[in-house]
Amino acid sequence: MARSTRPTIADVARAAGVSRGAVSFALNGRPGVSDRTRARILRVADEMSWQPDHRARAMRVQRAQAVGLVLHRSVDTIADDPFFASLIAGVEQVVSRHAWSLVLDVVADDDEERATYERLARERRVDGVVVSDVRVDDPRIGHLVALGLPAVTLQRPTTPSPFPAVRVDDDRGMRAAVRHLLDLGHRRIAHVAGPAWLEHGLRRRRAVEAELAAAGLAPHAVVESDFTAAAGARATAQLLDLAEPPTAVVHAGDPMAVAGLGVAHARGVRLPEDLSVTGFDDVELAGHVHPPLTTVRTDSRAWGAGAATALVDLLARRAGGDDALGGEEHDVHLPPPELVVRGSTAPPGAAAT
Amino acid sequence: MARSTRPTIADVARAAGVSRGAVSFALNGRPGVSDRTRARILRVADEMSWQPDHRARAMRVQRAQAVGLVLHRSVDTIADDPFFASLIAGVEQVVSRHAWSLVLDVVADDDEERATYERLARERRVDGVVVSDVRVDDPRIGHLVALGLPAVTLQRPTTPSPFPAVRVDDDRGMRAAVRHLLDLGHRRIAHVAGPAWLEHGLRRRRAVEAELAAAGLAPHAVVESDFTAAAGARATAQLLDLAEPPTAVVHAGDPMAVAGLGVAHARGVRLPEDLSVTGFDDVELAGHVHPPLTTVRTDSRAWGAGAATALVDLLARRAGGDDALGGEEHDVHLPPPELVVRGSTAPPGAAAT
Structure with missing residues (x-):
């Protein structure tokens, strides 16, 4: 042609x-x-x-025509946390346009994780990988560098990494949720956190603490959870059992927050008069529960799409003779998440609207 | 060894x-x-x-060590319908034990779908595929036979198919939901259906009609929808706007039912006194919304796992020299779905419990 x-x-x-x-x-x-x-x-x-010029060439010369995603998660989490489906959808949104595949592996432990990355690299099953769930002291970065397998991380790890990262300032979203509750007059604000070994679990918790500290407060209570609805329900029950329960709960994820609303309802707690609740992500159901959930809108689709695009760009540079793995100057910055105020938050003790 | x-x-x-x-x-x-x-x-x-004897051998001799899943869906649906995440989790539950991968492709139209199956077969990227969303007059069956690409379908298609199917009697689940509402005394029972071009959308609708017919009734109204929460919300609004609204709504899927609860709440309809609502699938959030959703519990994880197991068995038989593609005698029958009665259903006009 x-x-x-x-x-x-x-x-x-x-x-x-x-x-x-x-x-x-x-x-x-x-x-x-x-x-x-x-x-x-x-x-x-x-x-x-x-077809884009440089990408078109890169997409043709890569061998595998596939992007890998290795999830070190229980298969349960994949089924239950809508984030992963959105992430996969976002990656597919980009790679499917080039008729590339997504190669998905679920691993049970660190050894299997290492073996899987080795197999993907050795057998050239993928041209590069998307690394999610960045961990504190993440061992994957060094391993992928050693394997020479191009990668893009979701968020820039605190572990030094030569790979491009797709970044979103979720601190800002968490702080906006806390600020919103403070502005409504709440002082007893609790946090249902993600696990501390995941960098985003820890980062969101610190953002909550920082925003409260700026108002001269500390969290009324923090319950560490695992992002699932079941754990969110347990965490809310625990908070409502306190001698002095919180008037507002900031959740690090929507499934936990929605389950929290359910527990409060079941106990006859009036929502939002007796308890304000916020989530994180704005999953599709968030706007459809009652009361509709005030939450922080992130675009996990855009995250997946951004990661796939950054990976394709990195592969294009390498196909063009640039051996570098990328680095911070190629980071993709997504727009900051925004607070979506719905009916699940109100001044403490407010009459129902 | x-x-x-x-x-x-x-x-x-x-x-x-x-x-x-x-x-x-x-x-x-x-x-x-x-x-x-x-x-x-x-x-x-x-x-x-x-390691199982026959499978161990089959898993070693297959070339791709991968199972394919080609989704002819909007990437939106993948993000929004928890069924797909569960299906993927179920497939991974089986294939990841053998360190196999899942190769996922999303296609936009029939041409791309054909081209993708051809590429997967020609380049031996997968050893077989799982076929979901069986369609009325499904063209994929004949195409896969022509390509010689082993497959397992989710439900046995009405189109003649030589491939094994993973089957679950969802009719029974839908009929149980309708029977439950009839037993509670409902007579104005509406249905929010899935799309009629998908066999399971049509089959569930027919099951609702059959159970009502057995009681000498017809659906009070049927709104065809697309399984998304947004469409479910619109459908419920439409039903509540009827001069004589239904006292109960049977939904073909949980996201639609949960959104239906939200719309009813927002309009001040008392739940479940003024409106009973049922769903289908029992997604994780179903038990956590308010009132908790009466729904039909299916195990989409087991479905994915069953499909992957049936595919691995089929590949094992082929590796053992059996060229047959499987056929109905190798169908896997999953336990029938069961009705899970929660707070979203009550006799019409019942006092709150």
């Missing part, structure tokens, strides 16, 4: 009646255009058989 | 202090043992490096 016939971004922009910037955002799976516009642009680009 | 040193099922049973049957259930990812016992058996089997 003659190279000169290949349509450019400008051609796609003209055909779709949008700016080149909008086309670029849409084709790279980045935020900045509405879903509807994105859909139209992708349809036009598909109809014109558009 | 000397063959005689390989531990048998009897050895594992002895070490775990359970019956051989329990070991067999646990190792094959089939229902019949508690999660706790299953976990113990798998741990013991792992410690003893147990």
Whole structure:
């Protein structure tokens, strides 16, 4: 096929009646255009058989035409935490456009994890991997460097890492949730945290503590949990059993918060008058429960898409002769999460609306 | 390694202090043992490096050591419908024990779907595929036969298929939900259905109609939906807007039912006194919303695990020289789903409990 016939971004922009910037955002799976516009642009680009120049080449020369995701989680968590389905959807959103596959492995322990990365690298089953659930002192970074397997991490690890990271400032989201409760007049604010061995569990907890400290307060109580609804229900029961229960609970994840609403309801606690509740992620059901959940909207789809895009870009640079693994200058920064205020929060003791 | 040193099922049973049957259930990812016992058996089997004889051989001789799943769905649905995460978890539960991968592809249309199956077969990226979302007049069956790519379908298609199917009698679950509402005294029973082009959407609707017909009734109304929470919310709003609204709504899926509860709450409809609601699947949140959802418990994890097991068995037979693709005699029958009665259903007009 003659190279000169290949349509450019400008051609796609003209055909779709949008700016080149909008086309670029849409084709790279980045935020900045509405879903509807994105859909139209992708349809036009598909109809014109558009392929980005450098990526097109990279996508052709890679051997595996696949991206790997190795999850060191119970298979239960994959079934129960909507984050993973969204992450997978986001990765697929990018790789499926190039007819690449996602190779998914679930491992039970550190040894199996190491063996799996070795197999993926040795047998060239994937061209690179997305690393999720970054851990405190994460051993995977050094291992992947040793294997020469390109990677992108979700968040920049505190462990030094040469790989690009997809970053989102979730501290800001957690702090906004706490600030919102403080502004409503709450002082007894508890936190249902994620596990402390996961960097994002720890980081969100510290953000809650920092925002409370700025108001001269400490958390009324902190219950460490594991992001599941069942653990969230237990944590809320524990908090309601306190001699002096909190008037508000900030959860590190939506499934925990929704389960917390259920426990409070079942005990006859009036929501939100007697208890305000916030979540994190804005999963699809969050807006549909009663009262609708005030939560911090993150875009886990965009996270997956951003990671896949960063990985494809890294592979493209390597295919172009650049042996570097990436590094911080190639980090992708996603827009900060925003607080979505719904009916599950109100001033303490407020009359029902 | 000397063959005689390989531990048998009897050895594992002895070490775990359970019956051989329990070991067999646990190792094959089939229902019949508690999660706790299953976990113990798998741990013991792992410690003893147990491998099933025929499968062990098959798993070694297959080339790809991977199972494929090609989803013809919007990436949105993958993020929003917990069924897919559970299905993936179930497949992983089986394949990850053999250090196999799941190769996941999302396709946008029929052409891309065909091209993807062709690529998976031609490049030997997978040893077989799991076929979900069986469609009325499903074109994939004939295509997979032509490609010689082994497959297992979720439910036996009405289209003739030579492949084994993992079957669950969801009719029985839907009929139990309707029967429960009839027994409570409901007569104005509406149905929020799945799409009619999916066999399970259509089958569940017919089950609702059949159970109502057996009581001399017809559905008060049927709204066709698409299994998402957003569509479920719209459907419930539509039903509540009827001049004579239903006293009970049977949903073909939990996300729709949970969203239906939220809409009813928001309109000041008393739950369950003014409106009884049932779902289907028993997703994790179903028991945690308010009122807790009466629903039909299916085990989508077991479905994924059953499909992966049936596929591994089929591959083992083929590795053993049997060229047949399987057929109905190798269908796996899962236990029928059961109705889980919770607080979202009550006699029409009943006082709150």
